Amino acid sequence: MKTELPKNKILWRLAEDKKPQTSLWQFADSTQQYHHGAPDDYAALHDWSIKSPHEFYSSLWGFLDIIGDKGEVAYVANDDIKHVEFYPDATVNYAENLLQNPDDRPAIIAYRDDGVRRAITRKQLYDQVSLIVQALQAEGVKEGDRVAAIVCNDIEAIVGYLATAAIGAIWSSCSPDFGPNAASDRLGQIDPSVLLAVSHYAYSGKHFDVTPTIKAVADACNLKRVILINDPSHEQLNQLPCISMNDWLKPFQVNKIVFNRLPYSSPLAILFSSGTTGQPKCIIHSAMGLLIQHKKELKLHCDLKPEERFFYFTTCGWMMWNWMVSGLALEATLITYDGNPFYPKQNHLLDLIDDENINLFGTSAKYIDACQNFKLTPQSTHSLESLRLLLSTGSPLIPSNFDYIYDHWKSDMQLASISGGTDICACFVGGNPLLPVYKGELQCCFLGMDIDVLNDKGQSILETPGELVCRNAHLSMPLGFWGDEDGSRYHEAYFNRFPGLWAHGDYVEQRPSGGFVINGRSDTTLNPGGVRIGTAEIYRQVESIPEVEESIAIGQDINGDQRVILFVILSKEQTLDDELITKIKSQIRHGATPRHVPAVIIEVDAIPRTRSGKISEVAVRDTIRGQKLKNVDALANPESLDLYTDIKELKI
Numbered sequence: 233m234k235t236e237l238p239k240n241k242i243l244w245r246l247a248e249d250k251k252p253q254t255s256l257w258q259f260a261d262s263t264q265q266y267h268h269g270a271p272d273d274y275a276a277l278h279d280w281s282i283k284s285p286h287e288f289y290s291s292l293w294g295f296l297d298i299i300g301d302k303g304e305v306a307y308v309a310n311d312d313i314k315h316v317e318f319y320p321d322a323t324v325n326y327a328e329n330l331l332q333n334p335d336d337r338p339a340i341i342a343y344r345d346d347g348v349r350r351a352i353t354r355k356q357l358y359d360q361v362s363l364i365v366q367a368l369q370a371e372g373v374k375e376g377d378r379v380a381a382i383v384c385n386d387i388e389a390i391v392g393y394l395a396t397a398a399i400g401a402i403w404s405s406c407s408p409d410f411g412p413n414a415a416s417d418r419l420g421q422i423d424p425s426v427l428l429a430v431s432h433y434a435y436s437g438k439h440f441d442v443t444p445t446i447k448a449v450a451d452a453c454n455l456k457r458v459i460l461i462n463d464p465s466h467e468q469l470n471q472l473p474c475i476s477m478n479d480w481l482k483p484f485q486v487n488k489i490v491f492n493r494l495p496y497s498s499p500l501a502i503l504f505s506s507g508t509t510g511q512p513k514c515i516i517h518s519a520m521g522l523l524i525q526h527k528k529e530l531k532l533h534c535d536l537k538p539e540e541r542f543f544y545f546t547t548c549g550w551m552m553w554n555w556m557v558s559g560l561a562l563e564a565t566l567i568t569y570d571g572n573p574f575y576p577k578q579n580h581l582l583d584l585i586d587d588e589n590i591n592l593f594g595t596s597a598k599y600i601d602a603c604q605n606f607k608l609t610p611q612s613t614h615s616l617e618s619l620r621l622l623l624s625t626g627s628p629l630i631p632s633n634f635d636y637i638y639d640h641w642k643s644d645m646q647l648a649s650i651s652g653g654t655d656i657c658a659c660f661v662g663g664n665p666l667l668p669v670y671k672g673e674l675q676c677c678f679l680g681m682d683i684d685v686l687n688d689k690g691q692s693i694l695e696t697p698g699e700l701v702c703r704n705a706h707l708s709m710p711l712g713f714w715g716d717e718d719g720s721r722y723h724e725a726y727f728n729r730f731p732g733l734w735a736h737g738d739y740v741e742q743r744p745s746g747g748f749v750i751n752g753r754s755d756t757t758l759n760p761g762g763v764r765i766g767t768a769e770i771y772r773q774v775e776s777i778p779e780v781e782e783s784i785a786i787g788q789d790i791n792g793d794q795r796v797i798l799f800v801i802l803s804k805e806q807t808l809d810d811e812l813i814t815k816i817k818s819q820i821r822h823g824a825t826p827r828h829v830p831a832v833i834i835e836v837d838a839i840p841r842t843r844s845g846k847i848s849e850v851a852v853r854d855t856i857r858g859q860k861l862k863n864v865d866a867l868a869n870p871e872s873l874d875l876y877t878d879i880k881e882l883k884i
Contacts, residue, residue, distance in 0.1 A: 263287075324523060517708065799835075
C-alpha cells in the first residue's frame, strides 16, 4: 500500500547564496575533479561516494581533519561486504579527536529536569578525562577491557566514555531507568571489570533508587570496582567494592593524556539490541568507524560548525547519545538534558533553545507529536532565533508533524528526519542542507551508503513500501557481536535474508525526489514513543507473575506512534481485574523500563504458535491490522487467531 503524500510540496530550502557556506558544498567543491558534478549536485556526489570508495574515503579523512595516522590505503574491496577493509594501515583514538584544542570554550552544558545547570569548558573536560584515565588504569583497566555504566545523561557519563576510549577499553552504558533484569541481561554478557553508576536519579520531581539494579549487575559480573557518581556511601551497597567518584580520583593529578591509537578493528563501544528473541545482542562498534561516520554525518549532513550549540534529547541507553557526544570532535558545545522533557512545564525544552541559543535541536518524533497534542506554539511564545536545524528520529515523523513544525515552530528552519539504528550507531538516510525538505520525507541517502528498497523477491522498487537494504560496506557496520565467535549470529541478523546485502529490518518507501518515507519496522520489534524494545523483555517480567501463564505482545500503530498491546493467558480461577492489571504493569515497569509497559492488557484463551512451538507475534499483529497472513499453514493452531479479530478495545 502506497503512502499518500502531497506531490512535490516543498516546505523549506536553503537560500542559494547560503549554500556555498555549507560544509557539504565545500566538500563537493574540493572533490569535484572526481565526481564532475556541480557543488550542489548531490546526486553526482553521492553516486561518486558509492562507485569510487577509494577516492571517497581518502578525501573524507582529509576533509574531516581526522587526527591519527592514515596510512597509504583508504579502502580494500572484497566480494563479501563483511570483509571489506577501511583504512587498513590507519590508527586513531576516538577520545583524542574529541578532546582536541582544550581551551576555555564551553564543551558541555548539562541540565536536569530539577533545574540544575552545570557547565565545563573544553580544558576542564580534558582535565577530568585525564583523572579518570589514571584511575581506570590504576584499577588495571587496559585495552579491550570493558567499562560498564548505569548513568544519567550528564557530564560524568561523557567523561567516563572518553576516558575509556582514551585507553582503548570498551564502553557500554544503560540508563538508570533500566530495571535489574534489563540491565543485567545486557551488561552481564560482557563481564565488565569496572562499573560507573548513579545510586539514584530524579524524574518529574520523584526520586528512584538504582541500588537493586547495581546489585543485579554485580551479581552477573565479576566487578573489581563500583564507582558511585552521586552518593559517597550507600549502606545497601556495602557488600560491593564501592567507592565514591571523589575518593576514587583523589590520588591523581591532571596530566597529559597518552592516547592509545588503534586500528579500525578496535572496539569503542558495545550497544545492545532490543532483546526481541532472547537476551539482547551485544553489538560491537569500531572506534575509527564511528568517529569518521559520525563526523561525516554531523559535519556534512547536519553542517555542524565549531562552537555551535548542539542538543539531543536522549538517554545513555540509546545510540543517539553516542552520536551526540561525537559533536565534540567538531568542537561544538553539547547541551545535555536528563529527565522529563515536559517537566516542570510543557515548554521546558523550548525555553532551553532560547536560554542557551541552541543551533541544532534533536529529539524524537514522539516529542514533536506530544508538543502538537499539547497545542504548543513556540512561534508565538519563543524567539527560536538561534535554531537552524531540527532533527527527529526514533520513529517515523508523520506528514502532519511537518506541517505543525513549519506552521507553529519556525518557517525558515531545516527539519531533518533521520533514520539509522543501534545496529550501525549511525544513519542510513536523513537530512541534507543542499536539498529541499518535502512534507513527510527524509531528504536523502547519506554519503557512502548505497541504499535500496526491495520487495520480497529481492527486486528494487520505487514508490512502494519494501525492505531497506544497504548494498555496500559502510564505516559503522559492527565489528560483530560479543560472544559470537564464528560470526554466525551476526550474519543471520543482517545478511541472511538478502545474501550479500545488509537488510536493516525497516519497512520504507523511496520517493521520486530521492527521499524516503519510513513506515516502521519490518520485524516484530516494538517501537512505542520511538524507542525500540523487545518482546522477550516483557515476557520475562509478565511470566514471573503467578497469575499469568503466558503472554504475547505486539505493537499497534496509532496516530503516528505505536502502543504496546499485551495479551495474557491467566492461571486457573484468575480474573483480569484492575488489581491484576496494575500488578502486571508495575512488574514490567520495575523489571524492565517504563517504556515496556503496555497501553492495553487483554485476556485470551490461546496464543498462536508455529509448528515448532514458537509463539507467532507476526500472526497476531497482522490479524489485528486486518491483514491476511502470508502463511497460515505455518501455525499449529490457526483457529486461535479468531480470538484476535475485531477486538473492541483495539478499535481506533
